[in-house]
Each structure stands twice: as structure tokens, then as C-alpha cells.
Amino acid sequence: MTVQTINRAGTLLLVVFTLTAPWVLPLFVDSFWVDIYSEILIWSLLAASVNLLFGYVGLLSFGQALYFGMGMYGVAIGIAKLGFGFWGGFGFGVVLATAMAAVAGVLAVRLTWHYFAIITVVFSLIFYFLALSWKPLTGGDDGLPFGMPPLISIGDFELTLTDPDVQYFFIVLMVGACYALMGRIISSPLGRAFVTVRENDLRASLIGLNVYMIRLSAFIVSGFIAGVAGALFALFGRYASANFMFYHVSGEAVVWAIIGGVGTLFGPIVGTSLLIVLREELSHVWAHYPILVGIVVILTVIFAPKGIGGIWTSLVHRFAGANAGKGGDQ
Amino acid sequence: MTVPLLEIDDVTKQFGGLRAVDNTNFTLETGKLHAIIGPNGAGKTTLFNLITGTLPTTSGRIRFLGDDITDEPVHKISQRGLARTLQIKSVFGGLTVRENLWIAARSRYGVFAPFMSWRRCRKSNERADAVCEELGLMPHADQLAANLSYGDVALLEIGLALATQPKLLLLDEPICGMGPAETEKTVAKIQDLSKRIDIVIIEHDIEVVFNIADEITVMANGGVLAKGTPDEIANDPDVRTAYLGDDDDA
Numbered sequence: 001m002t003v004q005t006i007n008r009a010g011t012l013l014l015v016v017f018t019l020t021a022p023w024v025l026p027l028f029v030d031s032f033w034v035d036i037y038s039e040i041l042i043w044s045l046l047a048a049s050v051n052l053l054f055g056y057v058g059l060l061s062f063g064q065a066l067y068f069g070m071g072m073y074g075v076a077i078g079i080a081k082l083g084f085g086f087w088g089g090f091g092f093g094v095v096l097a098t099a100m101a102a103v104a105g106v107l108a109v110r111l112t113w114h115y116f117a118i119i120t121v122v123f124s125l126i127f128y129f130l131a132l133s134w135k136p137l138t139g140g141d142d143g144l145p146f147g148m149p150p151l152i153s154i155g156d157f158e159l160t161l162t163d164p165d166v167q168y169f170f171i172v173l174m175v176g177a178c179y180a181l182m183g184r185i186i187s188s189p190l191g192r193a194f195v196t197v198r199e200n201d202l203r204a205s206l207i208g209l210n211v212y213m214i215r216l217s218a219f220i221v222s223g224f225i226a227g228v229a230g231a232l233f234a235l236f237g238r239y240a241s242a243n244f245m246f247y248h249v250s251g252e253a254v255v256w257a258i259i260g261g262v263g264t265l266f267g268p269i270v271g272t273s274l275l276i277v278l279r280e281e282l283s284h285v286w287a288h289y290p291i292l293v294g295i296v297v298i299l300t301v302i303f304a305p306k307g308i309g310g311i312w313t314s315l316v317h318r319f320a321g322a323n324a325g326k327g328g329d330q
Numbered sequence: 331m332t333v334p335l336l337e338i339d340d341v342t343k344q345f346g347g348l349r350a351v352d353n354t355n356f357t358l359e360t361g362k363l364h365a366i367i368g369p370n371g372a373g374k375t376t377l378f379n380l381i382t383g384t385l386p387t388t389s390g391r392i393r394f395l396g397d398d399i400t401d402e403p404v405h406k407i408s409q410r411g412l413a414r415t416l417q418i419k420s421v422f423g424g425l426t427v428r429e430n431l432w433i434a435a436r437s438r439y440g441v442f443a444p445f446m447s448w449r450r451c452r453k454s455n456e457r458a459d460a461v462c463e464e465l466g467l468m469p470h471a472d473q474l475a476a477n478l479s480y481g482d483v484a485l486l487e488i489g490l491a492l493a494t495q496p497k498l499l500l501l502d503e504p505i506c507g508m509g510p511a512e513t514e515k516t517v518a519k520i521q522d523l524s525k526r527i528d529i530v531i532i533e534h535d536i537e538v539v540f541n542i543a544d545e546i547t548v549m550a551n552g553g554v555l556a557k558g559t560p561d562e563i564a565n566d567p568d569v570r571t572a573y574l575g576d577d578d579d580a
């Protein structure tokens with residue numbers, strides 16, 4: 001078996017599980033786990049947006065919740081205040097998040113390392129407080145609820161997210177499309193340029209790459225992905241809230257990405273699943289469970305800097321008898 | 331008269347109180363292998379930094395093939411066909427040799443193509459393989475650059491420059507730290523390249539320089555002390571006293 005076959009099999013397993021989860025999961029566990037799995041898929045996109053920046057371009061953002069929040073508010077304001085339909089609201093959220101990322105990115109990607117991390121936090125804090133205080137538009141502390149418009153409505157035929165299966169498969173479709181998009185970009189010349197900039201930005205510019213534009217495009221794509229996550233989460237919860245724009249949320253996404261494995265496409269899904277399941281199971285029994293999460297993060301950073309995705313990769317390489325560490329960036 | 335390859339016109343670089351490059355003037359013509367020599371701290375590397383845009387100039391103009399490139403962004407200067415290796419060797423350690431060369435080759439066709447597959451870029455693949463072959467790096471093509479020997483890293487860095495199809499190649503101490511066999515091979519390669527690409531080489535190994543250079547520029551204290559053929563430089567009294575005379579390596 002080659003590395004590709006094993007990885008393909010793993011991907012196939014994930015896809016099959018995801019497509020059958022509404023029927024398979026209730027056979028083993030309580031059916032609310034289907035909802036939790038939808039949530040995991042959505043949040044994994046936020047982790048994936050961190051991963052795209054950190055794992056591929058080498059920029060660590062602690063402000064991805066801002067674009068998530070923009071996606072959320074875009075949907076809620078679009079539907080509740082502007083009278084947009086389902087797709088109008090969804091599109092508005094994603095466009096708003098992407099535009100926000102373009103504006104913030106123009107300034108942020110001039111910086112690197114901790115300066116970059118700090119400026120991303122600062123941006124997200126500014127808009128967090130703005131969302132909290134601008135009550136008429138955002139609902140402030142209470143958040144902004146909205147009624148769910150139909151997804152499709154032709155004559156008598158109507159699909160709405162109030163049907164749990166419709167909701168589940170709508171989320172799966174959108175999340176799947178985002179991963180397909182990221183997979184495509186990562187294996188394109190632009191994706192190679194991302195990795196090149198991560199490896200050595202001076203050398204990258206000396207071979208004629210516009211490092212600034214490359215970082216900016218990664219930042220915008222990553223804002224787009226976080227925006228889709230936020231828009232989906234608003235539809236899932238039927239409301240938007242500033243709480244999800246707080247830097248605590250950004251930080252969680254960083255943790256999920258790091259534990260899942262930065263620089264691997266599906267690492268974020270693994271990390272997000274693990275930690276959300278852990279939260280579901282432990283938070284009632286032990287209020288201080290975040291200490292455990294903290295310890296796991298520290299151990300990961302020290303002993304497995306490429307996270308679970310990295311461990312998987314090296315296991316697969318060993319199993320397939322291939323040279324470990326060979327061309328490690330897919 | 332043809333357009334000069336490189337014109338350094340009253341160029342100064344000030345670091346706080348230190349003038350690393352001090353009102354320097356010189357012109358290089360195409361078709362020659364140029365060498366820059368000079369004692370440690372003479373300002374050679376700093377001059378390369380100014381030419382390639384990695385440091386801003388304090389004053390003066392730099393022209394490449396007639397175009398003013400002073401303080402242009404680094405990547406734009408590279409796109410004009412000016413490539414460079416660094417004194418402290420610099421490649422993409424986490425990528426394989428082939429991937430390193432591929433991205434350098436691809437830089438000429440633009441990387442903002444988010445929907446095509448990088449493995450299907452025929453021209454860049456061919457270019458990368460050709461450079462890999464030319465520099466004898468094929469046995470290491472699928473090895474991570476971080477795992478190469480020092481000499482091979484230096485070769486790969488020259489490869490990165492070549493893959494960008496440069497008109498002018500600036501080499502900053504390319505054979506420093508190489509063993510005798512590697513040195514011989516690399517020097518032969520540089521001579522070979524100089525037949526089709528203009529080269530400026532900074533080098534401390536005087537023997538090598540006098541062997542391969544068509545023209546030598548001697549720098550000291552941020553300025554040009556002398557410029558001429560190897561014979562002229564060897565017989566220049568200023569150079570003999572100021573540099574060759576008291577350099578133990580010579």
C-alpha cells in the first residue's frame with residue numbers, strides 16, 4: 001500500500017462517515033451527537049482558517065473570530081434587518097467577512113510573528129466592542145435572532161433548515177465545498193508559494209515572489225473560510241452574537257488547529273472533533289477541564305509539533321515503508 | 331556604446347555612524363565575469379543588498395541595463411532578471427530540492443493561479459528538472475533541502491537563481507566552506523555559466539578570483555580602491571599595500 005492509498009482510504013472513510021452520520025450515529029450514541037457533529041464540522045472550518053494562515057503561510061492569527069463574527073452578523077442582519085432571503089443572507093455574511101479580511105489584511109500582513117498576532121487580536125477586539133455597543137443593529141448582549149427563510153421554495157415544494165436532515169446536509173455540503181476549495185488552492189502554484197513564503201520569506205522575494213500579495217491572498221481566503229463558518233453557525237443557531245467574536249474563540253481555533261496538526265488539510269477536523277467531544281464529555285464533570293486542554297497543547301507543541309495530523313503522516317509513511325519526511329506538504 | 335550592465339552612481343549606505351558603502355561609483359559591462367574583492371567589512375555584501383533591494387540606499391542611484399532600479403521592491407528587481415545568492419546560504423529547507431527549483435522556475439510565470447495543479451505546470455517542471463540536472467543535483471532531487479550537505483545547499487541556491495532565468499547573477503562567496511573537490515566543480519560551473527549569463531562574484535579566494543575573473547573591482551572601507559583586469563590589479567601599488575600585501579589568505 002502506498003501513502004496515497006492510505007490517505008485516500010482515510011479521506012473516504014471520513015466522507016462516508018459524514019454522509020451517513022444522521023443514521024449511523026444514533027445507532028451507537030444519543031441522537032444529539034448528530035447536531036454536535038454538525039457543530040464540529042462548522043468549527044473545524046474556523047480551525048482550518050487558522051491552519052491555512054499558520055500551517056501554510058506561517059502567520060499566526062489570534063483574530064479569526066472577527067471574520068467568523070462578520071459571517072454570523074451578515075446572515076442575521078441580512079435576514080432580520082434587510083429582508084434578504086436565505087441565500088442573500090448567506091452570501092451577505094460571507095462577502096462581509098471576506099471584505100473585512102481584505103481591509104484588515106492590507107494592514108496586518110505587513111507585520112509578522114507576534115506583531116501580526118497582536119494586530120489581528122486588536123482588530124477583533126475593536127469589532128467585538130463595536131458589536132456589543134451598537135445595540136440597534138446587533139442586539140448587543142442579547143444577540144440578534146432571526147426567523148429561518150426557506151432554502152428552496154418552488155410552488156408547494158419547500159426545503160428549510162428547520163428539517164434536521166436538510167440542515168445537516170446543507171452544512172456538510174458547504175463545509176465540504178470549503179475543504180475542496182482549500183485542497184485545490186494548496187495544490188496550486190499559489191499554494192506552493194504559500195509554503196515557500198512560510199519557509200523563507202527573504203529567499204521567496206529574492207526569487208521574485210511578491211511576498212506581501214501572497215500573504216494577503218492567504219489572509220483573504222482564510223477570512224472567507226472563517227466567514228463561511230460563521231454564516232453556517234448563524235444559520236445553525238438562528239442568531240448572531242458578539243460572544244463568538246471574542247478573542248477567546250479565536251484562541252480556541254488556534255488550539256484546535258495546533259492539536260489537529262498545522263500544515264495538513266484535515267488536521268483541523270481531527271483537532272476540532274477531539275476537543276469538542278472532550279468539552280462535551282468533561283465540562284459537566286470537571287469545571288477545570290481547560291487545564292487538561294492546556295497541558296495537551298503544551299505537550300503537543302513540545303513533542304508533536306505537527307499535531308495529530310503529523311503523527312498520522314509519519315505512521316502512514318512508516319506503514320507504507322516510504323521514506324518518512326519525504327515531500328511532506330500535502 | 332551599448333547600455334552598461336550595472337551602474338553604481340554615487341551610492342551610499344549609512345548604518346548609524348558607519349558608512350558601509352561610501353559614495354561609490356562604478357560601471358560594469360556585459361559579457362564579462364566580474365569579481366569584487368576586498369577585506370572583511372569592506373562593504374561588498376552591503377552593496378549587493380542595495381543592488382537587489384534588500385536594504386534601502388541612503389543616497390545615490392543604481393541602474394540595471396539602463397533602468398533605474400534604486401529601492402525597487404526585491405521581487406520586482408528579481409523579475410527584471412537580477413538573481414542573487416546570499417553569503418549565508420538560504421534555500422527552502424522544508425521543501426525538496428525539486429520543489430525548491432520548481433517554485434523558482436514558476437516565479438517567472440506568476441503564482442497567482444489558485445485553481446491549477448502545480449504538478450501539471452509543464453514549463454516549470456521542465457525548467458526545474460533541467461537546472462537540477464545541470465547542477466548535478468538529480469541524485470538528491472527528492473530530498474528535503476534541509477538534509478543536504480553544505481556544498482549541495484550552496485549549489486541548490488545557485489540553482490534557485492538559475493531557475494529564474496536571470497540576465498545577471500550576483501554570487502556572494504559561493505565556494506566559501508566547500509571542500510577542494512566541490513570548489514573545483516563549482517568554479518568550473520561558474521565559468522561555464524558566465525558564457526551565457528553575466529556574473530558578479532564576491533570571493534575571498536584570491537587564487538580562484540585571479541583565475542576566472544575578466545575584471546576585478548577592489549573595495550575597501552566602503553569605496554572602490556581599484557578596478558581593472560587581473561593583471562592590472564595584481565600590479566596596482568595601492569592594492570598591494572592596502573589589501574593584497576597585508577592579507578594572510580592571499
Ligand SMILES: Nc1ncnc2c1ncn2[C@@H]1O[C@H](COP(=O)(O)OP(=O)(O)OP(=O)(O)O)[C@@H](O)[C@H]1O
Nearest residue numbers: 345348350368369370371372373374375376377417
Ligand atoms: N544590517 C546592518 N546593520 C548595521 N551594520 C551593518 C549591517 N550590514 C553590514 N553592516 C556593517 O557594514 C560593514 C560592511 O559589511 P559587509 O557585510 O558589507 O562587508 P563585506 O565586505 O561583505 O565583508 P565580508 O567579506 O566579511 O563578508 C561592516 O562593518 C558591517 O558590520
Ligand SMILES: [Mg+2]
Nearest residue numbers: 374375376417
Ligand atoms: Mg560579505
